[in-house]
Amino acid sequence: MKKIMSIMLFAVMAILQATAQEGPTMGWSSWNTFDLNISESIIKGQAAYMVSKGLAAVGYDHINIDDGYFGGRDAETGQLKIHPTRFPNGLQPVVDYIHGKGLKAGIYSDGGYNTCGSYHGGDKTGEGVGLYEHDQQDCDMFFKDLGFDFIKVDFCGGDPVHNKDKLDLDEKARYTAIAKAIKNTGRTDVRMNICRWAYPGTWADDAGFSWRTTGDINPSWGSVKGILAENLYMSAYCSKGHYNDMDMLEVGVEKWGNKLTTEEAKTHFGMWCIMNSPLLIGCDINSLSTTNLNLLKNKDLIALNQDTLYQQAYLAAKVNDCYVMVKDIEKHYGNKRAFAIYNPNDAQKTVTLKFKDIDLADSVALHDCFTKKDIGKFFETYEVKIPAHGTKIYVAEADTRLERTRYEAETGYSKAYSEIEWNVCQYSEASYCSGGYKVGYIGGSNTNNYLEWRGVYSKEGGDYKLSIGYICGESRSINVYVNGKKVKNLSCNSGGWEKVGKKIVNITLEQGENTIRLVNTSGWMPDIDYIDVTPVVPTGIDELKASAAKEHNTYDLQGRKVNASKAHGIVISEKGKKIMK
Ligand code: GAL
DSSP: OHHHHHHHHHHHHHHHHHHTTOSSOEEEESHHHHTTOOOHHHHHHHHHHHHHTTTGGGTOOEEEOOSSOEEEEOTTTOOEEEOTTTSTTOSHHHHHHHHHTTOEEEEEEESSSSOHHHHHSOOGGGTTOSSTTOHHHHHIIIIIISOOOEEEEEOGGGSTTSSTTOOOOOHHHHHHHHHHHHHHTTOSOOEEEEEOSSOOOGGGGGTOSEEEOSSOOOSSHHHHHHHHHTTTTOGGGOBTTBEEEOOOOOTTOOBTTBOOOHHHHHHHHHHHHHTTOOEEEOSOGGGOOHHHHHHHTOHHHHHHHTOTTOOOOEEEEEETTEEEEEEEOSSTTSSEEEEEEEOOSSSOEEEEEEGGGGTEEEEEEEEETTTTEEEEEEESEEEEEEOTTOEEEEEEEEEEEOOOOEEEGGGOBOTTOOSSSSSSOEEEEOTTSTTSEEEESOBTTOTTOOEEEEEEEESSOEEEEEEEEEEESSOEEEEEEETTEEEEEEEEOOSEEEEEEEEEEEEEEOSEEEEEEEEOSSSBOOEEEEEEEEESSOOSHHHHHHHHHHHTOOBOTTSOBOOGGGOOSSEEOTTSOEEOO
8 A cells, every 4th residue: 555655656756747837937047136145044944934035935946156156176187166255054054944944956067168248247256267178076976965056057058258268169069969968967857057148049949948038138118128029030040948038037136227117017028928928037036026025926827837738939010019819728729828018118008919920819718927817809900909018818728729820931941050050040039020020141151040830730620721921022932832842933022122922832731730831942032021931721620711701791500601681600790790690
């Protein structure tokens, strides 16, 4: 009996471990508020507040020590030393204290010899303390001896612009070697955050749990808006255990006379949630106002961040200069989705969202994630005023899920994509493009430098029309591949570099998920705005209804054309409006 109980307990523990927080890392980090001036009592204090303020209970489980704890390196043994006055008892009591609170402990280092603090903060104790040439020794100390659970690895020491020796190291080689050293410790649960201040490349999937995509955040609207602008197109690079890190939270932080307004803090936190960024609180937890504490504890928003589909919301549409970001939650291609309408502008905007743009139809029930209230059922459209710098975030549950037709270029993936390499594709803002961005520099002589959309979902499979919105001021070609098979070579010229042209190809999709790839292996490809994927013959009731709506006709649930008064269930009236019967 005892044995069976313990086997059952073991099984339950294994399930809990497997399901426990595989989403983006949540917790607190010392940098945004305390800079290099950290200490044993500060770190322990924040761990205690994390629990006492109820933040641990909603998922914030990491206490991360950032730059500032270093105390040089022993010249003979190479052993890393800890700052003698900031941490007079070393790091062990700090890690134990954090663990004792039921939390995980995080540490910080650099891929080169010298830390960022040693260069930008003039902190001499940060020289020669990076991981370079000490990968295994330091990883053994951090993860085997001290028991840390997380590491952020910065890169000032490897980037000639940020270190005094002008040392220039290869990011992929360094982070891959560090990942290996972590693995060699025997620990399989350690999360590495790659801090190279730009999307480093798809190789990062094999090395890190998350990676910074931008320079350092600060508590100003310009900073938050800028980081969002650089991440709205990153959804294809997020998957389970692989997250785009938009940097630590500035909610509740005041620095250099700057702080976010209530509306801006909501946008910042809400967008970090729906875009699956790590959520690392950056303020002094004890000083949080009730409003900010409640914002950080908003379970509806946190649930979007930790959703078990592990998706980053993607850009579905730009409406009245606001961005509509959407993602599936709980079930792939199901009727429940989360979406945000983000207004980066300095003026209030009225947005009329067409549910069709987020692949939902018929009756759509909306739940407001900020007010935590169900706000009602809506048909076809939803009109809302979004304040300047504001964001609304909803969970939508619809009667009908439509197949997605619009795939913006900014939701496409390229194996070659990197923000630290030259001659690979670039996502850039383009006001004349539908989502507000285009992807350029695709192709060249690099076979990995394609643009592709995975998960092009067809309920039934069959014949589709693929329309490609492209920009090209000269003649260039696009090779179209569907599920790995070449379908067509298109010769394109849209007549200008700010002019969107359209090419149409007939393709066949398999039932379920498909991949559409655009590439040119012999020269540069045109820039891409979007692709549209539409069934040639409406395949189901949803599509019939959608086309019926367009034609202002009336169809019943079987897709037969009928008189509105005779139809059963949901019908489309003569005016193209849906009515419930
Ligand atoms: C920067 C990093 C910051 C912080 C700082 C410490 O490079 O992006 O988040 O860690 O170094 O010096």
